[in-house]
Amino acid sequence: MTDYNFTAATLAAARSGDVVAARSLIREFVATVQQNRRADGRPHLKPSGLHTQFDERLLDYLAECFAKIDKLTTADIALNLASTGKRGRKTNTATRAEQLRRGRAAWELVTKKNFALEDALYAVADDEERAYDTIKRDYQLWKALLRSLG
Numbered sequence: 211m212t213d214y215n216f217t218a219a220t221l222a223a224a225r226s227g228d229v230v231a232a233r234s235l236i237r238e239f240v241a242t243v244q245q246n247r248r249a250d251g252r253p254h255l256k257p258s259g260l261h262t263q264f265d266e267r268l269l270d271y272l273a274e275c276f277a278k279i280d281k282l283t284t285a286d287i288a289l290n291l292a293s294t295g296k297r298g299r300k301t302n303t304a305t306r307a308e309q310l311r312r313g314r315a316a317w318e319l320v321t322k323k324n325f326a327l328e329d330a331l332y333a334v335a336d337d338e339e340r341a342y343d344t345i346k347r348d349y350q351l352w353k354a355l356l357r358s359l360g
Contacts, residue, residue, distance in 0.1 A: 221271050222358040224290050228306065232290035238268060312338055312345055313352025 223231035242264055278288035285291075312334055319330035327349075335345045 218267070218359050219355070221267055222355050223306070224271065225274075225358060226354065227290055229291055235268060235271060236289065239264075239272060242268075306351075309348045309351050310355065312340065313348035313350070316345055316349040317352050317356075 220231045220234060224235050275288045275290065315337075316327075316330045316334045319325040319333060320327055323330075325333065331342055331345045331349060334340075335342045338345065
Protein backbone atom coordinates (compact mmCIF):
# COMPACT_ATOMS: atom_id res chain seq x y z
CA MET A 211 0.00 0.00 0.00
CA THR A 212 1.23 3.49 -0.80
CA ASP A 213 2.32 5.68 2.09
CA TYR A 214 0.40 8.93 1.72
CA ASN A 215 2.44 11.00 4.15
CA PHE A 216 1.18 14.52 4.38
CA THR A 217 2.39 17.70 5.95
CA ALA A 218 0.95 20.90 7.34
CA ALA A 219 1.54 22.37 3.89
CA THR A 220 -0.70 19.70 2.34
CA LEU A 221 -3.43 20.56 4.82
CA ALA A 222 -3.05 24.27 4.12
CA ALA A 223 -3.11 23.68 0.38
CA ALA A 224 -6.27 21.58 0.64
CA ARG A 225 -7.96 24.22 2.78
CA SER A 226 -7.12 26.84 0.18
CA GLY A 227 -8.75 24.82 -2.60
CA ASP A 228 -5.94 22.65 -3.97
CA VAL A 229 -7.85 19.63 -5.32
CA VAL A 230 -4.72 17.45 -5.57
CA ALA A 231 -3.91 18.06 -1.90
CA ALA A 232 -7.53 17.44 -0.85
CA ARG A 233 -7.57 14.12 -2.71
CA SER A 234 -4.29 13.05 -1.12
CA LEU A 235 -5.77 13.66 2.33
CA ILE A 236 -8.82 11.57 1.46
CA ARG A 237 -6.51 8.77 0.23
CA GLU A 238 -4.59 9.00 3.51
CA PHE A 239 -7.83 8.61 5.46
CA VAL A 240 -8.98 5.66 3.35
CA ALA A 241 -5.59 3.95 3.65
CA THR A 242 -5.66 4.36 7.42
CA VAL A 243 -9.13 2.84 7.67
CA GLN A 244 -8.17 -0.06 5.39
CA GLN A 245 -5.00 -0.80 7.34
CA ASN A 246 -7.05 -0.99 10.51
CA ARG A 247 -9.16 -3.85 9.13
CA ARG A 248 -8.46 -7.55 8.99
CA ALA A 249 -9.10 -9.55 5.82
CA ASP A 250 -12.63 -10.32 7.04
CA GLY A 251 -13.38 -6.59 7.42
CA ARG A 252 -13.37 -6.49 11.21
CA PRO A 253 -11.06 -4.06 13.03
CA HIS A 254 -7.69 -5.27 14.32
CA LEU A 255 -7.60 -5.77 18.05
CA LYS A 256 -4.33 -3.85 18.19
CA PRO A 257 -2.71 -1.53 15.61
CA SER A 258 -0.64 -3.04 12.82
CA GLY A 259 0.64 -1.90 9.46
CA LEU A 260 1.70 1.45 8.02
CA HIS A 261 -1.52 3.38 8.61
CA THR A 262 -2.56 2.39 12.08
CA GLN A 263 -3.29 5.61 13.86
CA PHE A 264 -5.22 8.59 12.61
CA ASP A 265 -3.28 11.83 12.58
CA GLU A 266 -5.22 14.38 14.63
CA ARG A 267 -4.58 17.07 11.99
CA LEU A 268 -6.21 14.87 9.36
CA LEU A 269 -9.20 14.23 11.59
CA ASP A 270 -9.55 17.97 12.27
CA TYR A 271 -9.42 18.71 8.54
CA LEU A 272 -12.10 16.12 7.74
CA ALA A 273 -14.26 17.33 10.63
CA GLU A 274 -14.10 20.85 9.18
CA CYS A 275 -15.10 19.49 5.78
CA PHE A 276 -18.01 17.44 7.13
CA ALA A 277 -19.20 20.40 9.22
CA LYS A 278 -19.58 22.35 5.97
CA ILE A 279 -21.81 19.61 4.56
CA ASP A 280 -24.10 20.04 7.58
CA LYS A 281 -24.47 23.68 6.55
CA LEU A 282 -26.01 22.64 3.18
CA THR A 283 -22.76 22.91 1.24
CA THR A 284 -22.36 20.17 -1.35
CA ALA A 285 -19.91 17.41 -0.50
CA ASP A 286 -17.56 18.13 -3.42
CA ILE A 287 -17.12 21.73 -2.31
CA ALA A 288 -16.92 20.85 1.38
CA LEU A 289 -14.17 18.30 0.72
CA ASN A 290 -12.32 20.85 -1.43
CA LEU A 291 -12.76 18.73 -4.55
CA ALA A 292 -14.57 21.32 -6.67
CA SER A 293 -14.20 24.91 -7.68
CA THR A 294 -16.03 27.34 -5.46
CA GLY A 295 -16.84 29.63 -8.35
CA LYS A 296 -13.52 31.45 -8.42
CA ARG A 297 -12.97 33.28 -11.65
CA GLY A 298 -10.02 32.82 -13.93
CA ARG A 299 -7.84 29.90 -14.79
CA LYS A 300 -7.42 27.02 -12.41
CA THR A 301 -3.94 26.90 -10.93
CA ASN A 302 -1.97 23.70 -11.16
CA THR A 303 0.49 22.44 -8.58
CA ALA A 304 3.57 23.67 -10.48
CA THR A 305 2.10 27.15 -10.88
CA ARG A 306 1.24 27.29 -7.19
CA ALA A 307 4.77 26.25 -6.25
CA GLU A 308 6.19 29.06 -8.41
CA GLN A 309 3.79 31.57 -6.86
CA LEU A 310 4.79 30.50 -3.37
CA ARG A 311 8.49 30.65 -4.27
CA ARG A 312 8.14 34.23 -5.52
CA GLY A 313 6.03 35.20 -2.52
CA ARG A 314 8.58 33.71 -0.17
CA ALA A 315 11.38 35.62 -1.93
CA ALA A 316 9.58 38.91 -1.26
CA TRP A 317 8.80 37.87 2.32
CA GLU A 318 12.47 37.05 2.96
CA LEU A 319 13.55 40.47 1.69
CA VAL A 320 11.12 42.09 4.11
CA THR A 321 11.86 39.90 7.14
CA LYS A 322 15.56 39.13 6.73
CA LYS A 323 16.95 42.09 4.83
CA ASN A 324 14.64 44.78 6.23
CA PHE A 325 13.30 45.91 2.86
CA ALA A 326 10.12 47.97 2.85
CA LEU A 327 7.33 45.78 1.48
CA GLU A 328 6.90 47.82 -1.69
CA ASP A 329 10.65 47.81 -2.36
CA ALA A 330 10.79 44.05 -1.85
CA LEU A 331 7.89 43.50 -4.26
CA TYR A 332 9.53 45.65 -6.93
CA ALA A 333 12.89 43.91 -6.42
CA VAL A 334 11.38 40.44 -6.90
CA ALA A 335 9.30 41.68 -9.84
CA ASP A 336 12.50 42.91 -11.51
CA ASP A 337 14.45 39.72 -10.75
CA GLU A 338 11.64 37.45 -11.95
CA GLU A 339 10.64 39.68 -14.85
CA ARG A 340 7.06 39.69 -13.59
CA ALA A 341 4.56 42.45 -12.93
CA TYR A 342 4.54 44.14 -9.53
CA ASP A 343 0.89 43.10 -9.04
CA THR A 344 1.76 39.48 -9.76
CA ILE A 345 4.45 39.48 -7.07
CA LYS A 346 2.10 41.28 -4.68
CA ARG A 347 -0.49 38.50 -5.22
CA ASP A 348 2.21 35.86 -4.73
CA TYR A 349 3.34 37.55 -1.52
CA GLN A 350 -0.24 37.56 -0.23
CA LEU A 351 -0.56 33.87 -1.10
CA TRP A 352 2.65 33.14 0.85
CA LYS A 353 1.40 35.15 3.85
CA ALA A 354 -1.94 33.28 3.77
CA LEU A 355 -0.06 29.98 3.80
CA LEU A 356 2.00 31.09 6.80
CA ARG A 357 -1.15 32.19 8.66
CA SER A 358 -2.83 28.85 7.98
CA LEU A 359 0.17 27.01 9.45
CA GLY A 360 -0.21 28.92 12.69
